[in-house]
Amino acid sequence: MHTTPQGMLFVATDVGAADEVDFNAWYDHEHVEERARIEGFISAARYESVRGGRRYLGLYRTDSLGAFTSSAYKAAFGQQTAWSVTNLGRMVKPMRRVCAVTAVAGQGSGSFLSVLSLQAGAEADALGPQLAALPGFVQSYLLLPDAALSTPLPQESSEGRQLLPLLVVETSSSDANDAALAQAQTVLGTAAHDAACYALKWKLFSAELAR
Template sequence: MMASANLDLPLALMSLHIESPLAPHGLLFVATDVDAADEADFNRWYDREHVEERVRIPGFLSGARYQSRDGGRKHLGLYRTCSLDAFTSSAYRAAFERQTAWSVTNLGRMRDPMRRVCAVEAVTGFGSGSQLVVLPLAADGAGAPLARARNAGAELSGADGFVQSYLLVPDAALSTPLPREATEGRVLAPMFVVEASTPAAAAALRAGAAAAFDADPSAAWQFELGWKLDASDLR
Protein backbone atom coordinates (compact mmCIF):
# COMPACT_ATOMS: atom_id res chain seq x y z
CA MET A 1 0.00 0.00 0.00
CA MET A 2 1.36 3.44 -0.94
CA ALA A 3 1.87 5.77 2.03
CA SER A 4 0.32 9.21 1.91
CA ALA A 5 2.81 11.98 1.09
CA ASN A 6 1.21 14.09 3.80
CA LEU A 7 2.57 11.79 6.50
CA ASP A 8 5.96 13.49 6.19
CA LEU A 9 4.55 17.02 6.57
CA PRO A 10 4.49 18.80 9.94
CA LEU A 11 0.97 19.01 11.35
CA ALA A 12 1.14 22.83 11.44
CA LEU A 13 1.78 22.92 7.70
CA MET A 14 -1.01 20.45 6.99
CA SER A 15 -3.45 22.76 8.79
CA LEU A 16 -2.65 25.78 6.61
CA HIS A 17 -4.78 26.55 3.62
CA ILE A 18 -2.75 26.81 0.40
CA GLU A 19 -4.22 29.40 -1.93
CA SER A 20 -5.57 28.19 -5.24
CA PRO A 21 -4.47 29.75 -8.52
CA LEU A 22 -8.17 30.12 -9.33
CA ALA A 23 -10.06 33.36 -8.76
CA PRO A 24 -10.44 34.11 -5.05
CA HIS A 25 -13.73 33.93 -3.20
CA GLY A 26 -15.70 37.14 -2.94
CA LEU A 27 -17.10 38.68 0.21
CA LEU A 28 -19.65 41.42 0.80
CA PHE A 29 -18.85 43.39 3.95
CA VAL A 30 -21.65 45.61 5.29
CA ALA A 31 -21.24 47.42 8.62
CA THR A 32 -23.68 49.95 10.06
CA ASP A 33 -25.20 51.56 13.11
CA VAL A 34 -28.95 51.93 13.68
CA ASP A 35 -30.93 54.21 15.98
CA ALA A 36 -32.13 52.43 19.14
CA ALA A 37 -35.76 53.08 18.23
CA ASP A 38 -35.34 51.21 14.92
CA GLU A 39 -33.15 48.37 16.12
CA ALA A 40 -35.86 45.79 16.86
CA ASP A 41 -37.41 46.02 13.39
CA PHE A 42 -33.96 46.25 11.77
CA ASN A 43 -32.91 42.97 13.41
CA ARG A 44 -36.22 41.35 12.53
CA TRP A 45 -35.80 42.32 8.87
CA TYR A 46 -32.19 41.16 8.73
CA ASP A 47 -32.95 37.82 10.43
CA ARG A 48 -36.26 36.98 8.76
CA GLU A 49 -35.78 38.33 5.25
CA HIS A 50 -32.49 39.89 4.23
CA VAL A 51 -29.90 37.20 4.99
CA GLU A 52 -31.94 34.43 3.38
CA GLU A 53 -32.77 36.63 0.39
CA ARG A 54 -29.08 37.27 -0.29
CA VAL A 55 -27.88 33.70 0.35
CA ARG A 56 -30.45 32.38 -2.16
CA ILE A 57 -28.74 34.33 -4.95
CA PRO A 58 -26.74 31.93 -7.18
CA GLY A 59 -23.04 32.12 -6.35
CA PHE A 60 -23.58 33.06 -2.70
CA LEU A 61 -22.17 30.56 -0.20
CA SER A 62 -23.21 31.98 3.18
CA GLY A 63 -24.42 34.99 5.11
CA ALA A 64 -23.51 35.78 8.71
CA ARG A 65 -24.44 38.47 11.22
CA TYR A 66 -22.10 39.85 13.86
CA GLN A 67 -22.35 42.48 16.59
CA SER A 68 -19.51 44.63 17.84
CA ARG A 69 -17.79 43.79 21.10
CA ASP A 70 -15.34 46.66 20.75
CA GLY A 71 -14.95 49.26 18.01
CA GLY A 72 -16.48 49.75 14.57
CA ARG A 73 -20.18 49.91 13.75
CA LYS A 74 -22.52 47.84 15.92
CA HIS A 75 -23.86 45.59 13.14
CA LEU A 76 -21.80 43.65 10.61
CA GLY A 77 -22.99 41.37 7.83
CA LEU A 78 -20.59 39.14 5.87
CA TYR A 79 -21.68 37.33 2.71
CA ARG A 80 -19.31 34.84 1.10
CA THR A 81 -19.53 34.12 -2.63
CA CYS A 82 -17.85 31.69 -5.01
CA SER A 83 -16.11 34.61 -6.72
CA LEU A 84 -16.53 38.30 -7.44
CA ASP A 85 -18.58 37.32 -10.50
CA ALA A 86 -21.56 36.76 -8.18
CA PHE A 87 -21.81 40.55 -7.78
CA THR A 88 -22.14 41.15 -11.53
CA SER A 89 -24.80 38.51 -12.21
CA SER A 90 -28.32 39.25 -13.41
CA ALA A 91 -29.69 37.59 -10.26
CA TYR A 92 -27.74 39.96 -8.02
CA ARG A 93 -28.83 43.00 -10.03
CA ALA A 94 -32.43 41.81 -9.85
CA ALA A 95 -32.20 41.71 -6.04
CA PHE A 96 -31.65 45.47 -6.10
CA GLU A 97 -34.28 46.17 -8.74
CA ARG A 98 -36.96 44.32 -6.76
CA GLN A 99 -36.36 45.52 -3.20
CA THR A 100 -39.18 44.82 -0.78
CA ALA A 101 -40.76 47.73 1.09
CA TRP A 102 -39.28 46.29 4.29
CA SER A 103 -35.82 46.39 2.73
CA VAL A 104 -36.19 49.95 1.50
CA THR A 105 -37.28 51.06 4.96
CA ASN A 106 -34.39 49.41 6.78
CA LEU A 107 -31.71 50.34 4.28
CA GLY A 108 -32.82 53.90 4.90
CA ARG A 109 -32.38 53.41 8.66
CA MET A 110 -28.68 52.57 8.40
CA ARG A 111 -26.43 55.20 10.01
CA ASP A 112 -22.86 55.66 8.78
CA PRO A 113 -23.02 52.45 6.71
CA MET A 114 -19.97 50.88 5.09
CA ARG A 115 -20.33 48.59 2.07
CA ARG A 116 -17.35 46.83 0.50
CA VAL A 117 -17.27 44.05 -2.09
CA CYS A 118 -13.92 42.31 -1.59
CA ALA A 119 -11.69 39.58 -2.93
CA VAL A 120 -10.66 37.18 -0.16
CA GLU A 121 -6.88 36.77 -0.37
CA ALA A 122 -3.95 35.40 1.69
CA VAL A 123 -6.09 32.77 3.46
CA THR A 124 -4.53 30.86 6.37
CA GLY A 125 -6.48 28.16 8.22
CA PHE A 126 -10.08 27.10 7.65
CA GLY A 127 -13.46 27.09 9.33
CA SER A 128 -15.54 29.81 10.99
CA GLY A 129 -14.91 31.30 14.41
CA SER A 130 -17.45 32.82 16.77
CA GLN A 131 -15.19 35.87 17.18
CA LEU A 132 -13.95 38.20 14.47
CA VAL A 133 -11.14 40.76 14.46
CA VAL A 134 -11.11 43.32 11.64
CA LEU A 135 -8.03 45.50 11.19
CA PRO A 136 -8.40 48.26 8.56
CA LEU A 137 -5.08 48.85 6.82
CA ALA A 138 -3.63 51.94 5.21
CA ALA A 139 -4.73 52.63 1.65
CA ASP A 140 -1.45 54.05 0.39
CA GLY A 141 -1.89 53.19 -3.27
CA ALA A 142 0.96 50.67 -3.15
CA GLY A 143 -1.37 47.70 -3.63
CA ALA A 144 -2.78 45.11 -1.24
CA PRO A 145 -0.25 43.94 1.38
CA LEU A 146 -0.57 40.28 0.39
CA ALA A 147 2.86 39.11 1.51
CA ARG A 148 2.50 40.81 4.87
CA ALA A 149 -0.96 39.27 5.35
CA ARG A 150 0.40 35.80 4.55
CA ASN A 151 3.24 36.27 7.01
CA ALA A 152 0.87 37.54 9.69
CA GLY A 153 -1.42 34.56 9.20
CA ALA A 154 1.49 32.14 9.50
CA GLU A 155 2.66 33.83 12.70
CA LEU A 156 -0.79 33.93 14.28
CA SER A 157 -1.90 30.43 13.26
CA GLY A 158 -0.06 28.77 16.15
CA ALA A 159 -1.92 30.77 18.78
CA ASP A 160 -4.62 29.12 20.90
CA GLY A 161 -8.07 29.85 19.52
CA PHE A 162 -6.90 30.83 16.01
CA VAL A 163 -9.33 29.61 13.34
CA GLN A 164 -8.60 31.50 10.13
CA SER A 165 -7.14 34.74 8.79
CA TYR A 166 -7.47 36.46 5.42
CA LEU A 167 -7.07 39.76 3.64
CA LEU A 168 -10.11 41.58 2.23
CA VAL A 169 -9.24 43.63 -0.86
CA PRO A 170 -12.12 45.94 -1.90
CA ASP A 171 -13.06 46.11 -5.57
CA ALA A 172 -13.57 49.77 -6.44
CA ALA A 173 -16.05 49.16 -9.25
CA LEU A 174 -18.23 46.74 -7.26
CA SER A 175 -18.12 48.55 -3.89
CA THR A 176 -20.87 51.04 -4.68
CA PRO A 177 -22.09 52.92 -1.59
CA LEU A 178 -25.31 52.25 0.29
CA PRO A 179 -28.07 54.91 0.16
CA ARG A 180 -26.90 56.72 3.32
CA GLU A 181 -23.19 56.05 2.96
CA ALA A 182 -20.98 59.12 2.76
CA THR A 183 -19.14 59.39 -0.55
CA GLU A 184 -16.90 62.37 0.14
CA GLY A 185 -13.47 61.16 1.20
CA ARG A 186 -14.59 57.53 0.96
CA VAL A 187 -11.51 55.27 1.19
CA LEU A 188 -11.56 51.65 0.03
CA ALA A 189 -8.80 50.30 2.26
CA PRO A 190 -7.89 46.61 2.57
CA MET A 191 -8.76 44.86 5.84
CA PHE A 192 -7.00 42.03 7.63
CA VAL A 193 -9.45 39.66 9.32
CA VAL A 194 -8.82 37.02 11.98
CA GLU A 195 -11.48 34.53 13.10
CA ALA A 196 -11.12 33.04 16.60
CA SER A 197 -12.94 30.61 18.87
CA THR A 198 -13.17 32.66 22.09
CA PRO A 199 -13.27 36.34 23.10
CA ALA A 200 -9.97 35.98 24.98
CA ALA A 201 -8.28 34.42 21.95
CA ALA A 202 -9.66 37.20 19.72
CA ALA A 203 -8.28 39.85 22.05
CA ALA A 204 -4.81 38.28 21.94
CA LEU A 205 -4.96 37.83 18.17
CA ARG A 206 -6.11 41.43 17.80
CA ALA A 207 -2.90 42.56 19.48
CA GLY A 208 -0.85 40.15 17.37
CA ALA A 209 -2.42 41.30 14.12
CA ALA A 210 -1.82 44.94 14.98
CA ALA A 211 1.83 44.19 15.78
CA ALA A 212 2.26 42.38 12.45
CA PHE A 213 1.13 45.50 10.59
CA ASP A 214 2.74 48.07 12.93
CA ALA A 215 -0.73 49.31 13.84
CA ASP A 216 -2.44 50.42 17.04
CA PRO A 217 -4.53 47.53 18.47
CA SER A 218 -7.31 50.02 19.25
CA ALA A 219 -7.68 50.55 15.48
CA ALA A 220 -8.92 46.95 15.14
CA TRP A 221 -12.57 46.07 15.64
CA GLN A 222 -13.78 42.99 17.51
CA PHE A 223 -17.10 41.33 16.66
CA GLU A 224 -19.08 38.33 17.91
CA LEU A 225 -21.10 36.02 15.68
CA GLY A 226 -24.86 36.12 16.07
CA TRP A 227 -25.86 33.53 13.49
CA LYS A 228 -24.88 32.16 10.09
CA LEU A 229 -26.79 30.72 7.14
CA ASP A 230 -25.11 28.47 4.57
CA ALA A 231 -26.52 28.06 1.08
CA SER A 232 -26.53 24.29 1.68
CA ASP A 233 -29.05 24.83 4.53
CA LEU A 234 -31.68 26.17 2.12
CA ARG A 235 -34.20 24.01 0.32
Protein backbone atom coordinates (compact mmCIF):
# COMPACT_ATOMS: atom_id res chain seq x y z
CA MET A 1 0.00 0.00 0.00
CA HIS A 2 1.34 3.44 -0.95
CA THR A 3 1.27 6.13 1.73
CA THR A 4 1.86 8.77 -0.96
CA PRO A 5 0.32 8.64 -4.44
CA GLN A 6 2.32 7.28 -7.32
CA GLY A 7 2.98 9.68 -10.18
CA MET A 8 2.12 9.45 -13.86
CA LEU A 9 3.51 11.33 -16.84
CA PHE A 10 0.78 11.44 -19.49
CA VAL A 11 1.85 12.44 -23.01
CA ALA A 12 -0.62 12.24 -25.92
CA THR A 13 0.20 13.48 -29.41
CA ASP A 14 -0.45 13.29 -33.10
CA VAL A 15 2.34 13.14 -35.68
CA GLY A 16 2.47 13.84 -39.40
CA ALA A 17 2.25 10.87 -41.77
CA ALA A 18 5.67 11.61 -43.27
CA ASP A 19 7.31 11.46 -39.82
CA GLU A 20 5.45 8.48 -38.40
CA VAL A 21 7.97 5.71 -39.18
CA ASP A 22 10.91 7.54 -37.63
CA PHE A 23 8.77 8.80 -34.74
CA ASN A 24 7.77 5.25 -33.80
CA ALA A 25 11.33 3.98 -34.20
CA TRP A 26 12.57 6.70 -31.85
CA TYR A 27 9.94 5.89 -29.24
CA ASP A 28 10.50 2.13 -29.46
CA HIS A 29 14.29 2.04 -29.66
CA GLU A 30 15.33 5.03 -27.55
CA HIS A 31 12.73 7.05 -25.70
CA VAL A 32 10.81 4.36 -23.78
CA GLU A 33 13.95 2.76 -22.36
CA GLU A 34 15.53 6.14 -21.70
CA ARG A 35 12.59 7.19 -19.55
CA ALA A 36 12.26 3.80 -17.83
CA ARG A 37 15.88 4.08 -16.70
CA ILE A 38 15.29 7.31 -14.77
CA GLU A 39 15.46 6.79 -11.01
CA GLY A 40 11.97 6.65 -9.54
CA PHE A 41 10.29 5.49 -12.76
CA ILE A 42 8.39 2.19 -12.51
CA SER A 43 7.26 1.63 -16.10
CA ALA A 44 6.85 3.19 -19.53
CA ALA A 45 4.04 2.16 -21.88
CA ARG A 46 2.92 3.08 -25.39
CA TYR A 47 -0.65 3.07 -26.69
CA GLU A 48 -2.26 3.76 -30.07
CA SER A 49 -5.74 5.19 -30.52
CA VAL A 50 -8.54 2.97 -31.72
CA ARG A 51 -11.15 5.72 -31.29
CA GLY A 52 -10.89 9.39 -30.49
CA GLY A 53 -8.12 11.36 -28.89
CA ARG A 54 -4.62 11.90 -30.23
CA ARG A 55 -2.99 9.09 -32.21
CA TYR A 56 -0.34 8.07 -29.65
CA LEU A 57 -0.30 7.98 -25.86
CA GLY A 58 2.64 7.43 -23.53
CA LEU A 59 2.11 6.63 -19.84
CA TYR A 60 5.08 6.69 -17.48
CA ARG A 61 4.36 5.57 -13.91
CA THR A 62 6.63 6.67 -11.07
CA ASP A 63 6.92 5.86 -7.38
CA SER A 64 5.82 9.43 -6.52
CA LEU A 65 5.54 12.93 -7.93
CA GLY A 66 8.99 13.52 -6.47
CA ALA A 67 10.47 11.63 -9.44
CA PHE A 68 9.67 14.67 -11.60
CA THR A 69 11.69 17.05 -9.46
CA SER A 70 14.73 14.79 -9.06
CA SER A 71 18.18 15.56 -10.38
CA ALA A 72 17.97 12.37 -12.50
CA TYR A 73 14.82 13.59 -14.27
CA LYS A 74 16.24 17.07 -14.84
CA ALA A 75 19.47 15.54 -16.18
CA ALA A 76 17.50 13.56 -18.75
CA PHE A 77 16.29 16.83 -20.28
CA GLY A 78 19.79 18.24 -20.32
CA GLN A 79 21.11 15.27 -22.27
CA GLN A 80 18.62 15.04 -25.13
CA THR A 81 19.95 13.26 -28.20
CA ALA A 82 19.61 14.81 -31.65
CA TRP A 83 17.05 12.08 -32.43
CA SER A 84 14.97 13.13 -29.39
CA VAL A 85 15.11 16.82 -30.26
CA THR A 86 14.00 16.07 -33.82
CA ASN A 87 11.04 13.91 -32.82
CA LEU A 88 9.88 16.07 -29.93
CA GLY A 89 9.65 18.83 -32.53
CA ARG A 90 7.49 16.61 -34.74
CA MET A 91 4.72 16.26 -32.17
CA VAL A 92 1.41 17.72 -33.35
CA LYS A 93 -1.04 19.08 -30.74
CA PRO A 94 0.76 17.34 -27.87
CA MET A 95 -0.73 17.12 -24.39
CA ARG A 96 1.61 16.72 -21.42
CA ARG A 97 0.38 16.23 -17.86
CA VAL A 98 2.24 15.19 -14.70
CA CYS A 99 -0.32 13.67 -12.38
CA ALA A 100 -0.87 12.08 -9.00
CA VAL A 101 -2.41 8.59 -9.37
CA THR A 102 -5.43 8.38 -7.07
CA ALA A 103 -8.60 6.30 -6.53
CA VAL A 104 -6.90 3.12 -7.77
CA ALA A 105 -9.11 0.04 -8.19
CA GLY A 106 -7.88 -3.33 -9.45
CA GLN A 107 -4.36 -4.28 -10.48
CA GLY A 108 -2.35 -5.15 -13.56
CA SER A 109 -2.20 -3.77 -17.10
CA GLY A 110 -5.02 -4.08 -19.60
CA SER A 111 -4.62 -4.48 -23.35
CA PHE A 112 -7.22 -1.73 -23.87
CA LEU A 113 -7.52 1.61 -22.11
CA SER A 114 -9.98 4.50 -22.06
CA VAL A 115 -9.23 8.07 -21.00
CA LEU A 116 -12.07 10.36 -19.91
CA SER A 117 -11.43 14.02 -19.32
CA LEU A 118 -13.57 15.15 -16.40
CA GLN A 119 -14.85 18.51 -15.32
CA ALA A 120 -13.32 19.76 -12.09
CA GLY A 121 -15.38 18.55 -9.14
CA ALA A 122 -16.71 15.41 -10.86
CA GLU A 123 -17.41 12.68 -8.31
CA ALA A 124 -15.28 9.85 -9.72
CA ASP A 125 -13.47 8.55 -6.63
CA ALA A 126 -16.05 5.83 -5.92
CA LEU A 127 -16.44 4.72 -9.54
CA GLY A 128 -13.65 2.11 -9.50
CA PRO A 129 -15.43 -0.48 -7.33
CA GLN A 130 -18.46 -0.29 -9.61
CA LEU A 131 -16.35 -0.85 -12.71
CA ALA A 132 -14.45 -3.68 -11.01
CA ALA A 133 -17.60 -5.80 -11.08
CA LEU A 134 -17.66 -5.76 -14.90
CA PRO A 135 -16.22 -8.69 -16.92
CA GLY A 136 -12.79 -7.91 -18.32
CA PHE A 137 -12.04 -5.09 -15.89
CA VAL A 138 -8.35 -4.82 -14.98
CA GLN A 139 -7.68 -1.48 -13.31
CA SER A 140 -8.93 2.09 -13.08
CA TYR A 141 -7.44 5.22 -11.57
CA LEU A 142 -7.94 8.95 -11.44
CA LEU A 143 -5.11 11.22 -12.62
CA LEU A 144 -4.94 14.61 -10.95
CA PRO A 145 -2.60 16.97 -12.87
CA ASP A 146 -0.09 18.96 -10.87
CA ALA A 147 -0.11 22.54 -12.15
CA ALA A 148 3.53 23.26 -11.29
CA LEU A 149 4.88 20.06 -12.84
CA SER A 150 2.64 19.91 -15.93
CA THR A 151 4.69 22.31 -18.01
CA PRO A 152 3.73 22.21 -21.71
CA LEU A 153 5.82 20.62 -24.43
CA PRO A 154 7.41 23.01 -26.96
CA GLN A 155 4.69 22.34 -29.54
CA GLU A 156 1.82 22.44 -27.00
CA SER A 157 -0.52 25.41 -27.24
CA SER A 158 -1.11 27.31 -24.01
CA GLU A 159 -4.31 28.91 -25.32
CA GLY A 160 -7.29 27.49 -23.48
CA ARG A 161 -5.10 24.87 -21.78
CA GLN A 162 -6.99 23.19 -18.93
CA LEU A 163 -5.55 20.78 -16.38
CA LEU A 164 -8.64 18.65 -15.89
CA PRO A 165 -8.77 15.34 -13.98
CA LEU A 166 -8.41 12.25 -16.17
CA LEU A 167 -10.15 8.95 -15.50
CA VAL A 168 -8.24 5.96 -16.93
CA VAL A 169 -9.89 2.54 -17.28
CA GLU A 170 -7.90 -0.54 -18.33
CA THR A 171 -9.55 -3.77 -19.52
CA SER A 172 -8.64 -7.08 -21.15
CA SER A 173 -10.69 -6.62 -24.35
CA SER A 174 -12.17 -3.96 -26.59
CA ASP A 175 -15.74 -4.99 -25.70
CA ALA A 176 -14.95 -4.83 -21.99
CA ASN A 177 -13.48 -1.39 -22.47
CA ASP A 178 -16.61 -0.16 -24.25
CA ALA A 179 -18.79 -1.55 -21.45
CA ALA A 180 -16.66 0.07 -18.74
CA LEU A 181 -16.66 3.37 -20.60
CA ALA A 182 -20.45 3.28 -20.98
CA GLN A 183 -20.85 2.53 -17.25
CA ALA A 184 -18.51 5.37 -16.32
CA GLN A 185 -20.39 7.83 -18.51
CA THR A 186 -23.72 6.69 -17.08
CA VAL A 187 -22.54 7.23 -13.52
CA LEU A 188 -20.81 10.55 -14.25
CA GLY A 189 -23.50 11.84 -16.57
CA THR A 190 -22.54 15.01 -18.41
CA ALA A 191 -19.34 15.30 -16.34
CA ALA A 192 -17.55 12.96 -18.76
CA HIS A 193 -16.52 14.15 -22.20
CA ASP A 194 -13.84 13.74 -24.84
CA ALA A 195 -13.39 10.00 -24.26
CA ALA A 196 -10.49 8.36 -26.09
CA CYS A 197 -9.86 4.63 -26.42
CA TYR A 198 -6.42 3.10 -26.90
CA ALA A 199 -4.82 -0.30 -27.52
CA LEU A 200 -1.57 -1.19 -25.78
CA LYS A 201 1.44 -1.31 -28.10
CA TRP A 202 4.00 -2.38 -25.51
CA LYS A 203 5.16 -1.77 -21.96
CA LEU A 204 8.57 -1.78 -20.31
CA PHE A 205 9.15 -2.09 -16.57
CA SER A 206 12.23 -0.54 -15.04
CA ALA A 207 12.86 -3.78 -13.14
CA GLU A 208 13.34 -5.58 -16.46
CA LEU A 209 16.29 -3.42 -17.49
CA ALA A 210 19.88 -4.52 -17.16
CA ARG A 211 21.69 -1.91 -15.08
